[in-house]
Amino acid sequence: MMKNKNLIIILKILIIAGFIAGGMVIALYPVGNQAVTITVDTDAETISYTLPVDEIEKAKEVVVAFSGAKDAVISEIRIYRSLKSVCVEKILPSNIDGFASVQKDSIVFNENTCDMLRRVSASFLAERIILMETVLALSMLLWILTGALNEKMNPENRNNHGPVFEIRRFCQDMSKYKEYVFFAAKADLRAEVANSYLNRLWWLLEPFFNMLVYVLVFGRVMGHSVQNYATFVYSALLMFNYFSRTINYSVKCVRNNRDIVTKVYIPKYILLISNMILSFYKLIFSMIVLIAMMFIFRVQTGWNILWVIPAYLVMFLLSFSIGMIFLHYGVYVDDLGYAVGILLQMLMFLSGEFYDVITSLPAPLNLMMMSMNPAAMFIDTMRNALLYNVAANLPLIGLWTLISILLCYIGVHIVYKNENGYVKVV
Amino acid sequence: MKEIALDVSHVSIDYKNLMHMSLHQSILKNGVQKSEIIRAVDDVSFSVEKGQILGIVGRNGSGKTTLLRSIAGIFQPDEGYIDTHGNRVSLMAIGIGFNGNNTGRENILKSGMLLGCKLDYVKEHMDEIIEFSELGDFIDRPVRTYSSGMYSKLSFSVTAILDTDIMLVDEVLSVGDEHFRQKSYKKMEELMMSERTVLIVSHATETLTHFCDKVLWINDGKLVQTGDTAEVLERYNESMQL
Numbered sequence: 001m002m003k004n005k006n007l008i009i010i011l012k013i014l015i016i017a018g019f020i021a022g023g024m025v026i027a028l029y030p031v032g033n034q035a036v037t038i039t040v041d042t043d044a045e046t047i048s049y050t051l052p053v054d055e056i057e058k059a060k061e062v063v064v065a066f067s068g069a070k071d072a073v074i075s076e077i078r079i080y081r082s083l084k085s086v087c088v089e090k091i092l093p094s095n096i097d098g099f100a101s102v103q104k105d106s107i108v109f110n111e112n113t114c115d116m117l118r119r120v121s122a123s124f125l126a127e128r129i130i131l132m133e134t135v136l137a138l139s140m141l142l143w144i145l146t147g148a149l150n151e152k153m154n155p156e157n158r159n160n161h162g163p164v165f166e167i168r169r170f171c172q173d174m175s176k177y178k179e180y181v182f183f184a185a186k187a188d189l190r191a192e193v194a195n196s197y198l199n200r201l202w203w204l205l206e207p208f209f210n211m212l213v214y215v216l217v218f219g220r221v222m223g224h225s226v227q228n229y230a231t232f233v234y235s236a237l238l239m240f241n242y243f244s245r246t247i248n249y250s251v252k253c254v255r256n257n258r259d260i261v262t263k264v265y266i267p268k269y270i271l272l273i274s275n276m277i278l279s280f281y282k283l284i285f286s287m288i289v290l291i292a293m294m295f296i297f298r299v300q301t302g303w304n305i306l307w308v309i310p311a312y313l314v315m316f317l318l319s320f321s322i323g324m325i326f327l328h329y330g331v332y333v334d335d336l337g338y339a340v341g342i343l344l345q346m347l348m349f350l351s352g353e354f355y356d357v358i359t360s361l362p363a364p365l366n367l368m369m370m371s372m373n374p375a376a377m378f379i380d381t382m383r384n385a386l387l388y389n390v391a392a393n394l395p396l397i398g399l400w401t402l403i404s405i406l407l408c409y410i411g412v413h414i415v416y417k418n419e420n421g422y423v424k425v426v
Numbered sequence: 427m428k429e430i431a432l433d434v435s436h437v438s439i440d441y442k443n444l445m446h447m448s449l450h451q452s453i454l455k456n457g458v459q460k461s462e463i464i465r466a467v468d469d470v471s472f473s474v475e476k477g478q479i480l481g482i483v484g485r486n487g488s489g490k491t492t493l494l495r496s497i498a499g500i501f502q503p504d505e506g507y508i509d510t511h512g513n514r515v516s517l518m519a520i521g522i523g524f525n526g527n528n529t530g531r532e533n534i535l536k537s538g539m540l541l542g543c544k545l546d547y548v549k550e551h552m553d554e555i556i557e558f559s560e561l562g563d564f565i566d567r568p569v570r571t572y573s574s575g576m577y578s579k580l581s582f583s584v585t586a587i588l589d590t591d592i593m594l595v596d597e598v599l600s601v602g603d604e605h606f607r608q609k610s611y612k613k614m615e616e617l618m619m620s621e622r623t624v625l626i627v628s629h630a631t632e633t634l635t636h637f638c639d640k641v642l643w644i645n646d647g648k649l650v651q652t653g654d655t656a657e658v659l660e661r662y663n664e665s666m667q668l
Contacts, residue, residue, distance in 0.1 A: 176542075179539060179544065179545045180536075180539040180540065183535060183536060183539060183545065184523075184536055184539075187525065187528050187532045187533075187535075187536055188525065190527075190528065190532070191525045191526075191527035191528045192527070194527040194528070194568055257523075259522065259523055259524065260522065260523040260540060261500075262495075262500065263500070263517060263519040263522045263523075263540075264498065264500065264516070264517065264522055264523075264540050264541060264542075265498065265499035265500050266540060420500075420501040420502040421501065422501075423495065423500050423501050424441050424501065
């Protein structure tokens, strides 16, 4: 018994030490310049051209040959290093003149592009951030596994909140309350429109008029360099609004459901899930408007549009896990709601609803934003897939999936541990 | 010796008085202020046999509701343990999860599911509940249009009809008009005959004498006396005189 306890403490110290050591190595390890690849996406094909390190050093112009360059419609030019999807610079068709001139059978990139190539070749910041996040996620995973080990080794600790116990309980609760969750979401939805004249039509009207505003304001008034700007903004806002609505709700969740919480036992996250399903029903109606909009503006799509699904899944997971953590603190701290509201507002402008993060922010900042801000990541992934038929950042989205699953566990753990005290406070 | 349905042993429940506070309070005061601990229930133990009806009496604020809530699993006791022997417990309360904008029917379903019943099961008993509640056409109107009597009648009916093994009743028997009151009395008598175990909290002595097999008297969170209904009630009433 005593030996077990010591073992667990040693393991935990090892994990912390490993995390610090890994972080140091990643932060300080000198990485030399690397080869850079230029990829040109056209409507018909994708051309890649890789430059070795020594050529980049002295390059004044780069010629990428492909037949029929003059007639091809270039959708995007990307510049990246070996870790393909992490560190990316983009050249959009609207400002291609500053970087290259299109010849008959080739594209000639000028001095500006060469500067960009040298910058991309030298910078290792984005990779460092990503690796750091990976180490963090792995440490979290190991920490949880240590907890599971602790639980397994002390059989008398039955009622302790060990990971194995909690995950099993979570699954049981989910299947037990499955019916309730859907029913409550539908009932709440009906209750919202029960005494309005236009009734269910509102679910369609609201997103429709929102869309109209975006088309007028962003599409016409603020003429912008991004193609399909109205759709660009609308699709991002749909996603972000879901995220922020869920988190805003989670802060007040227990108090809003005082009637339920003080009268029966219910796992408190069930209330959050029910609200997420309610928002999801509304999201579907907004999606219908979005699809109509894409037809009207003739957005070209392809198979890569399926990447929208993982982007949304990561968003759901993340909003649930962050929501659960706020659900707990929201019970005890009165004005958390204001703080969270302000933070979400800031996050909204930082995550690039109204601009493209990669091309609009200056060089190191855009990559940092992309790799550290999950909202920017899932919005960009979704939008690229939806509007430009570009595949997702697989390492980045995979990493954030892992992090959100771990956060989910932490949220469930916090809620299970404390939920019996909530009634005493509300 | 009959089967035991509920065991409460040495249960104590504290209210740590962590009232909600503002951000700056929590930062300035270095986290949660741990000052007052109010002991709402102090070392209470008793057990209830299956099919028995137990009354709980005590002054206001003596911890009766807290005790019921922790038996219902709404929160865990700080000390001691409560064993329900796998029986399903429901706390009969007014309007569990009722939403004023939903119709009575929807609220019955929602409430029933919150009590841990399956959707199909609640649907099966829907007619029975509606009939018992005497709401008639009102059942398809939004609950916010109900009078307060109708509201409590509906919520009483949900818990009375849906079958849970242990029922906890917190002073709701005075629901509705005289007619409905008599009906609920009859329903309670029916329940008494059946296998259900019931715990009633009430101030109405006549109700308790009528129903209970046993009475528990709590004062300031402490158990004063358990035992035969007439005996305990007599002493309790004596202590309540001016």
